[in-house]
Amino acid sequence: METVISSKIAISAVIPMVTTLFIMASRKKPNIREFWSIFGAVLTFSSVMSLLPYVLAGISYEYTFCTLYPGIHLKFHLDGLGFMFAGTASFLWIVAGFYCIGYMRGLREHAQTRFYVCYAAAVGGGVGAAFAGNLFTLYLFYEIVSIVTYPLVAHHQDEEGYDGARKYIIYLMFASKAFLLPAMILTYVLTGTLDFSTTGIMNGIFPKDANGLLVSITYFLCLFGFAKAALMPMHGWLPAAMVAPTPVSALLHAVVVVKVGVFSVCRVMLYLFGVNILQTLHLGMITAYLASFTIITASIIALSKTNLKARLAYSTVSQLSYIILGVAMLTPNGITGGIIHIANHAFSKIALFFCAGAIFVATKKKDISELGGLGYQMPLTMIAFGLASLSMIGVPPVSGFVTKWYLALGAMDLANVVLLSVLLISSLLNAGYFVPIFLTSFFDKPKNSTQGVSNLETTPLMLFMVIPLFVCALFSVYFGFNPSFFINIIKVIMG
Template identity: 40%
Template sequence: MPTFLKPIAPWLVILFPILTLPLKFFLKRIKKTREILALIVPVITTLFVSSYYSLIVNGEVLTNTVFKMNNILNIYFRVDAASFLFAIVSSTLWIFTIIYSFGYMKEYQNKDRYYSFLILALSVTMGVAFSGNLLTFYMFYELLTLITYPLVIHVQTEEAMDAGKQYLTYSLSGGALILLGIMFVAFLNEGVVLNFIPGGLISKSLLETGRSLEITLLVFLAGFSVKAAVMPLHRWLPAAMVAPTPISALFHAVAVVNSGVFGIIRIVYFVFGPEIVISLWTGKLFLVLILITIVLASIIAFFKDNLKRRLAYSTVSQLGYISLGAFLLNLEGLSGGILHLFNHALIKITLFFCSGVIYIVTHKKKISEMAGIGKKMPWTMGAFAIASLGMVGIPPSVGFNSKWYLMLGSFNQGSLLIMGLLILSAMLNAGYFLPIVVSAFFKEPITDFEEHQGFFEAPVSMLAPTVILAIATIGFGIWYHFPSLVVEVVVQNIF
């Protein structure tokens, strides 16, 4: 990872994408300015974020206050190992999404609006990653909802508008609960600065206050469970599949859902602390909901014939793995949860890219219509097969590493039930992913597919990111030094 750049203030990384938007109006005469600018922005953002790498692996933290009125009302940024991993995954996958959009969005209208909001969403996602206290996190968390709403309704059909209303209703309601939780913490902590602290900012003496902490944790978890898609607060996510596939990929792999699980990690380990959470019944209740989500979402996925819908319920289940890692409340469990944030992002964006290529080339959405498609689209379905193995957790894919740590965390907690449910979930994943691959390569087509001219079955701008990311799911499975080193710093700081 590049170390030749000097780390800059995190607020500049956040502000940079926004400052580039006016350039579009001055460079309109240059052909494909919109696309070039849309690509340059995440590339430079990724370079800025990567400049923190050497600082992070040395266990250092970069903080920056840009506004302070009092202990509660202040805008404060923190670059630590957890925020670095979230930011570098997001900005890097943004590059692939932009390139993929060049081919996918070719026939769509309102591309200026599309790319503008993509750049704005990148800025706000960096804000979520680098927020150093509860108020700053809440501000960017809510902005992410508002900025991504136009992307959800981009096609502006009746179905898209309904999905957008559902997205706003769920997300803003969750945000209101988070704000209520912040008020509770400020009251309980009697005005103490609400900055994120490894191990928790809440004093253990507050355990004597009875049910106050239990209710506060419940309010926070309910709020973050919306974007983390914990059942029964998940319904907005499958509905949002009406958005263009690049947006679905960002929702399910990068920005929105990861902000939810990242928020849960911040609350459990940087606000309450594992020692407090382990003593509260709220954490035990939430653990049960997570386990139900992991299994039930996989069962529902079995019965979805629409490929994007099946991927959506797969996301609901896989996000449960990250939340589970947080609530195992031990070193191995948290390592597995944070690793899975990285691994799931890589695998799921690949699967969504594959579904988008299939739709653009064949206009097929249903799995039942895709028999034999692998013979016509070997690159796409080959990438789908590799990513599917990663989702099941078969080595040497990245999915194996995080699930292995989650199994270790469950074992160390002494829970054979959780270990059994993780194995059941892996079997369910195999049950609803691998038959798609088998059908694609080994069955005769039941529908006619057009013959494709040339070596590639789809535009290179779509196929190249898909294949590269599929290879990366194997590459990082074998060479997992980068994510593991950063995760190690996170858990060492906490435990």
């Protein structure tokens, strides 16, 4: 593989950071402030997309910013996996940028400048992590994301907000300090470097004769250290983080933040340890079972939740583990299914959260039982919700089906009945907690019958929300019909 040294790769991560300055500077003029937010998003997305030809051609960009110690650099590196994540995150930032305007203004939220600044910085952290060339850089951006999302979770500054935010930061910081830091040091002790492997996913950076026990310990420290991946038992922060405004839950706790976690886990599994070591030490299978446990348990908990955002949160916990499960299968089909779900889940889940937010802004309703008759008041929203739910369940031809298809192929490659049945049972559970929402909204009578059946989606501010969420749902369907864009990139990843 050809490697080019160029600072171009760092630009995508820098743009959101620079955007924050512009947002801060225009804090007195909301229109200009939100223009900068969207402009920054568009710029970030186009700079990420400009790298696409190099990704497809297998050319690798690399840029070392500075060296801390021999083998520890601040280093960026372009490859397919990072591109997938950065592209998804920066594209959805554009959509979310419009949605934020509708939501934040619709609810007359306070401290909107702080909100937009932290929002942009979080995306910047995510893109930086996507292009991180070694474990240190990944850790740096991972931690930046943790810190800048704290003000977003605590946004309402009431007791609930502080409690949720405290839980959030304690989980994430504890995991990264207690597990990730030792994991990084152990990696450095064992290999003398923190750089990810540049020779593909088969061989990691650990020497063949490394102590198996130590490698396994390092692996599990990584797996649980990236608590943003919400692998049980490190998932508790995610439902707590739902006290944040919904655009935060949507872009950050369904796309950027959680995907930084899952992405980091994938990155570490494939490029630090490598398929061979994980197979030799049987770590892949153990991880797959841990993920399966999370999938089933989180789905069952989701069934019991009546708050819409809480249900979506637990659905996120379970869906994230699909990604880990796929990669942990360590077969080409499994890995494809896992990685493609980074994008598929992002488009569908952000649409679902957007719907929840739009419903809240229009009707102040948070509970599923209150949604009766809403399908007629907010038809576009609920149709989008239905489409995105189908993707979550994995019904063809919506994008979630592609994921489950590859995951099932992966499980069959392994001839593993347990994993296959986990996929089937979890799909049933997914249907169990998503279908009733849709049905309620269309077939239940409104509880409070004095409400007129008027369309709530026609005001301009509502359109700022409804159009983005519908676009996301449509993209979900599109990627179900035509996943070749992602499949091509994944082909490059697999070599």
